[in-house]
Amino acid sequence: MADLESFRAETRAWLEANCPEEMRQPIRDDDDVCWGGRNVKFKSEAQKLWLERMGAKGWTVPEWPKQYGGGGLDRAEAKVLAEEMRRIKARSPLSSFGIWMLGPALLKYGNEAQKLEHLPKIARGEIRWCQGYSEPGAGSDLASLRTSAEDKGDHYLVNGSKVWTSYADKADWIFCLVRTDPTAPKHLGISFLLFDMASEGVSTSPIKLISGSSPFCQTFFDNVKVPKENLMGEPGKGWTIAKYLLTHERNMIGGSDSTGGGQRDSVSNIARKLIGLDAAILADTALRTDIARHEMNALAFSLTMERVLAEAKAGQDTGALSSMLKYYGTELNKERMELLMSIRGSDGLTWEGEEKGEGDLARSWLRSRANSIEGGTSEVQLNIIAKRVLDLPGA
Amino acid sequence: MADLESFRAETRAWLEANCPEEMRQPIRDDDDVCWGGRNVKFKSEAQKLWLERMGAKGWTVPEWPKQYGGGGLDRAEAKVLAEEMRRIKARSPLSSFGIWMLGPALLKYGNEAQKLEHLPKIARGEIRWCQGYSEPGAGSDLASLRTSAEDKGDHYLVNGSKVWTSYADKADWIFCLVRTDPTAPKHLGISFLLFDMASEGVSTSPIKLISGSSPFCQTFFDNVKVPKENLMGEPGKGWTIAKYLLTHERNMIGGSDSTGGGQRDSVSNIARKLIGLDAAILADTALRTDIARHEMNALAFSLTMERVLAEAKAGQDTGALSSMLKYYGTELNKERMELLMSIRGSDGLTWEGEEKGEGDLARSWLRSRANSIEGGTSEVQLNIIAKRVLDLPGA
Amino acid sequence: MALVLTEDQQMIRDSAEGFFKDEAPVSQHRALRDAKDATGFSRDVWTRMAGMGFAGVLVPEAHGGADMGHVAAGIILEAMGKNLSAAPMLSTAVLGATALRAGTPEQQAKYLPLIAQGAHLLALAADEAARHKPSHVATTATPSGNGFRLNGVKGFVLDGHVADTLIVAARTDGETDDRAGITLFLVNPKADGVKIDRRSMVDSRNAAKVTLSDVQVDGADVLGNVGEGFAILEKMLDAGRACLAAEMLGVSGQAFATTVDYLKQREQFGQKIGSFQALQHRAAHLFCEIELARSATLKALQALDEGSDRAPMFVSLAKAKAGDVAILATNEGVQMHGGIGMTDEYDIGFFMKRARAAQETFGDSAFHGDRIARQLGY
């Protein structure tokens, strides 16, 4: 414990000295989030400095081993770091699918050369990754994917296309599910391939969403040559890696990241500001009932995340519960956005107006509708719970 | 129109002269409802007189032809009769599955001899019928029924058992689905048989429900001999008749009968009386929100019944909508009972207390849970809507 | 009145459905949106709508209208909802005509024929709170010259950016939330002191912010009696709400039809997704909900035509139910479409946007649930 306290003191001092003042301000818009990559455009010198300093210490990925660019911290130390960052309201230096998704899979399934090659670049924000899972017309049905990787001796020849690749137009590399054995049954012929988006034959086309933004792309592969050493794990075992990785994604979407964590203002606080009180209760009693019901569920849900984490830490088996967190968390977030739209009334309908930020709520609301579709639809999560947790029979 | 007005005047005069004062009082308990039958026990002389007088005029079944014991009225005249009865708050003289269910099917599928034999006795309340559809372990899956009717030349030999036969222990005759052709595929070997519950080999055993009452029986057939002329419709066409009849039953359960019509006090009136107002709104605002939501749906539902009837009258095809009425009406009634339990709070929990009527609400609440099971479960109704109305593909 | 369309009304329905499908389909809505069209609708289509008698659906025949009543107006709006047709139907033909019918003979003679011809656009400038509350009027009208001087700010003035006349609710007496003391004025948007800021909305329609700074109106511009404008305003709003319910019914119906079609075509895991029972049950439930919304809406429109005392209750029922159902139908539509439902390329998202905007217009289901409860005394 004494060690931990001295670690805390050192950490606090280092953060005080190294975290630029600007990086201690709340995130205002998308530009404030740093995604790194070859073509990174830093919004400010402070943002650049903060990434470099944290990357150099490995604290963008505190628990990864030092030889792979990580901080080499144990769980307790990582918690101290997180607490100390929260204390000074330090921003996360780097947002990255490499950190959230590929990294954990690489650590588990990658070979030593792959780990040494890719993990440090992820940690320092040098390479930005995207994910190639879904295919046009396949939706949640990942097992029916058709993108082929033909074995050409020293390389694979990749043909096909992927859809819903987040920020593929901005990414440097892709981790991609491909079919290496066209004769094997559905799940079995799939492999997990890493390759450079700058390879010849790769092209991307952004998908415009109902919210007006284009965070996703369709990505096309036309005779893309990928070196054989870029295969991760065993050939035909891509499905296992994908499932492992999807679990991480589900936790991310269902969890505090995209449904927002403690930093968001509560629905009732927003309602109180906008609608006001009447005799100490919210002036709109029907909305109050709905808000209270929502907030109770949101609170019970966040306690459930806390409990699942605590149980996992205590060594209990919680693996199949990621579907629950994904399902319930995304449905709650949609409900939250619907309530905010109701609370804001006609003001929430604005798409474009004279002031900056008008239209943000409507866009966020529309964006939230995708929560229960991306990363496995709510229906797929319920199927998984029914089959894997409840062990109900197949149809 | 002049004819109709004179009919109204005659009807009014007749009702005034013939409807006993006691039969103009609201129905207080089950004994106030007359079900007729061989073993009928009239609660009062007035109840007996009212049934005899109405039966003699055929006005227990105003639109049935006169030769079958009906009133021979046209739709407009029947409406006048109903209006005039409502005007003096006259009770219905007879409750009867014969009228609601078997009668319409007999009129459509029965032969002349069967009509002449059975319809007048139904009209006069002399014979009380019950329904033999469901079988133990088959639930909503009527097509898999196993009760057999073996062709023995001049008679069928019936063996098997039925469950959920309403008031089978009080009924005189049963209309019953039986399998006459064990080799035909599921729906095709089924026939529609009428027989006397006093026949040798018929026995009944009441089923105790969670509400404490036993309105249903299990009914056993042990080598029951049924004359061949008691088969209704063609052999093997029982399924068609059953479907026709279920539609009537669905309308009855989903419609005004068991979900209650205009006579019931509204949820909000009950809440206002028990909970009271505060600044002109219900003192419990959360309950108020839920009650308002329920009452809006209840009102929209009753308007939907009105619209479906109006459309049917205007010659539009509304056949498949009976599943909608059954599904939505029963779910609404369950919701109503849940709300009433909430409104009554701890008082609603009483099962037995010193005063008469204590425990009634809890029993009605428990009874209501069967609404969405009997007469085809809510799930079956939704399947029917999906397949027949929306034409969605089979699994 | 039987709760069913008459033969005449069925004919209106058929011709309205044909008209909007041909003349103002969803693709036109998309094109206007993409062009960032400043008007937000096609004036040409509006002229042809007038030619069909739609603009004058609530205008008396004596003033050149078709005078077909509220059920007919709802039928037209439902067809517009199915096609997401944008036109100043609600603001001018429903709200405007309803308002002017309460006007003086001179006002009627001046405006009603123009409305029926599609030659004059009106807009209601009433809301001041983001959550609809019609009695919340802080805008003042103080005596001045032979009339009044108006000061205040109005939000959410639908079609305010193109209106030829604004109908402004202002307070001549009483406190901000009082029903008494509100007076309606016909205001020329080009008058001195009127400032109009157009805002485009999520559904690509327009609602202006209208700022009134010492705007002088004369006595002839008062609509109805001074201090008694709330009753007219409620009448306008109820006509508008019932027609919005009808429009949302069209939105729900079309979103549902599109979704059911998709369920029948799309395959996943080797099966049509419409064969999955969980989706079947949700679709079947939604079917029932839409039927309930249909009944409530027809009843509300009929009650307005009958001048029934219970019209406000049925209108609130229709607005609340059709609104909730439209939200459900479009949310389910997007979810059942999956990822492509989130893309701008597919139409289903447009229906979701319109459903939300219509839900927030003239009171959402929470507002109307409260209104019904108050009417029923709880």
Added chain:
Amino acid sequence: MALVLTEDQQMIRDSAEGFFKDEAPVSQHRALRDAKDATGFSRDVWTRMAGMGFAGVLVPEAHGGADMGHVAAGIILEAMGKNLSAAPMLSTAVLGATALRAGTPEQQAKYLPLIAQGAHLLALAADEAARHKPSHVATTATPSGNGFRLNGVKGFVLDGHVADTLIVAARTDGETDDRAGITLFLVNPKADGVKIDRRSMVDSRNAAKVTLSDVQVDGADVLGNVGEGFAILEKMLDAGRACLAAEMLGVSGQAFATTVDYLKQREQFGQKIGSFQALQHRAAHLFCEIELARSATLKALQALDEGSDRAPMFVSLAKAKAGDVAILATNEGVQMHGGIGMTDEYDIGFFMKRARAAQETFGDSAFHGDRIARQLGY
């Protein structure tokens, strides 16, 4: 505190689950019901529960209790919920012990050991309104002799028919709905002027109506300070509510397990009904809901053990969530069982009855939703 059971608590869970499954299973509940047992529970089982330390779970060790805390109490109640075990656990071991811990040293010494031994039963006589409102106390306590004279009527006194001591909330000051001015009294039910009418409830448990007519109590029977009883009452109620949440969690869990088993066995239309996707999705959703109720309940019990300021909020969350989930779980259970779920022969109906009764006890989810909203300032 990590939101997870400690190893000690897991051991308590295992022993409680084993105990109630063996000693007080649903069949015992049915037998008591069928026998119309006047006590409504087995005194023998209660004695053995005391032997296990359950009766003294909240009694300090100094007074012979096991002092295991609220999490442990909840674990015991959850096991009771799974088996529908009836015993005066809530009224005596939770409410009674919590009340007496606020008593004088003499009161503690007199009552707490007896509670722990299972030798003395208590009952809370507080509610006067059918919908729970603890400040609604009209029962009066007027000074008389060296004490007070009580007059009033109490409804819904759980286990009041067997109590050896009643804990009565009466007003020594203030108006009916004031929180201040309420005083708690320990009242002998055999005292002059106390009338107890047993009522059996839908879940076959008992709640008495207690009528107090000039009942004389002396100063030593006051629990806590005069006029400050509400704080103790809230503490009692919160302990009771959290334990009821735990019991309802047990009810939900067992009803769900029974239903899932049924889905795996029952065939219809030639298939296991558990293979129907619509039922699968409903079951999966219900699974999630039960997990949420579990988290909220554990947090509430931990917050009570920690003496956290936020305990009342977490308790209300747990009571509301566990209550709604229990209603959902038992309703779905009956519906998925179909017709046989409606028969008295199957146990699922008992779970539905207990869920409803527990939901209405000490505030339903509407009450607690309101309480949370007030605590959060809206």
